[in-house]
Amino acid sequence: MMDWDDVRHFLAVAREGSVRAAAERLEVTHSTVLRRIAQLEEHLGAQMFEKLPSGYRLTNAGEEILEFAEQMEASSNRLETRVFGRDQSVRGRLKVTLAPTLATHLLMPDFAEFARLHPEVEMEILPSGELVNLTNREADVAIRVVYDRSTLPLNLHGLKGPELFGGVYMSRDLLSAWRAGKADRIRWIVISQNGVLDWAREGEVPAAEVPFKTTDGEAQIAAVRQGLGMTVLPCFIGDADPLLARVPGSVLHKHGTLWLLTHGETRKTKRVRLFTEFVSGRLSTYAPLIAGLAGRSD
Amino acid sequence: MMDWDDVRHFLAVAREGSVRAAAERLEVTHSTVLRRIAQLEEHLGAQMFEKLPSGYRLTNAGEEILEFAEQMEASSNRLETRVFGRDQSVRGRLKVTLAPTLATHLLMPDFAEFARLHPEVEMEILPSGELVNLTNREADVAIRVVYDRSTLPLNLHGLKGPELFGGVYMSRDLLSAWRAGKADRIRWIVISQNGVLDWAREGEVPAAEVPFKTTDGEAQIAAVRQGLGMTVLPCFIGDADPLLARVPGSVLHKHGTLWLLTHGETRKTKRVRLFTEFVSGRLSTYAPLIAGLAGRSD
DNA sequence: CGGGGGTGGTGCGAATTTTAACCGGCGATG
């Protein structure tokens, strides 16, 4: 029996005029397309294309079957839109849990856009530092920073995101003052009960003995923006804030990898799929920022 | 992008009602079908089947997309028949479907000769009691006994053959014994769940009350050759078998007319034309035998 | 109540497909 998927490859080649261009559109390598076209021609026992040095051109036989291939495509499209339309009509709640800093400083605009694009999806954002139990349906999607992949629960489906790095930041004003000799020793700003991490001590800026303690992440950010001292922040916060700059000589440190976690059952639903694809796309565009590669050099 | 071949698997499961049956038709293992259905459902984000212990049953979503899947299949079939119809080389595959009895007791020697005459034609004989769908290209030529001409599908091209008659036969030994008075009442041999046709009761030979039931045509023939009783057979079997004789006083009955059926597209093909012309010629030489006019008078 | 035949589901090694990295050729272009 013929492999129907070969017809999809045939259509792409017929339209693009070359195997390589078709491969790019199909998001495979050109050798795959080459093999599938050969397979189709072998099965049908006829040449569909003239193999010219400049590309593939349809033969008469190819022209004749093009019409039917397009019919298949039309049916396939109607099939997909039909099932999409079905599920779109189903309103429902979509619960997302993630670290508070990710929500407020990175993804909230994207959540807002997703909500505008899909007004029928009732979104619920649950910022939480703890790992929420997805199996209990406390949330449909979790966005987590994972350092050791083996700690991921096996019953969850994970979509790997970019790697997340952190750096040491202080306010630009404080940095200028220090360079001008107006500030000799800079305080560390730490979240209470967390000590200062060793790798952060490597900067050129000498640290004051007494740290400044805050209770949560937001207060910590407010403090560093006010020029109270320097602190460790994820790069996507520090690099994105025009008031902040990296401490000279400090190095980046990998906090872990971002993962989009979904539960097996709810993963099949259209809302969850839409959301994960949407967020996954955004995360990959943010990848340089998240990994600290978009750091300002000024 | 969706794998179009998954739709083919979906169709098979939807029709067969179970993954295993679909797998057999697709000539793969059921685990493959299982995976492909799961993949399709995952991609579409909807359940296509209810997974019951007794098998897979279409959900509403599945019912809705079934229509489009069938459209894809129809286009795929038209594509294949079109490219096949273009093919004017004698070399290639030729699928023929016909009733099992016609194949084994009448035409097999002719098929063999055709294969010898045209060794480049890859012949495939599909004996089947059911009407095979020529439009699906499950076969290129069908040889069928048709009683009512109006039941012929309009999209097929028919070449009329001889009329086919059946008669009542018993073994010569049994007939001698009966004539000698050594066998008083003769059993009817019937294929299970088929009663004895009325017109066959007209013979001089009295029938025993209890019929002998067989499961298929071949067993029926073996039974009558063994002298187990009398039975209704096409004349081309009964008259051609030296062990059998017509039951005295019985009359012939028209079963229908033989037709050589071809599909419009494939009919243009050289090997289909060669084959139909060849078989048509043979059938007309066999016409007296098939019509029961070659019955022995001894 | 045991057995046979049907169902879906799963884990793993094997087979197949896909990828990635090369060629050599062709044409436009600087």
Add this chain to the structure above:
DNA sequence: CATCGCCGGTTAAAATTCGCACCACCCCCG
């Protein structure tokens, strides 16, 4: 005429898919 980009084609290695051997379950029937 060198070079750059795009083309098809080939190959070995990586990744994925498939087939096989099972399992549990269900139902029917002796």
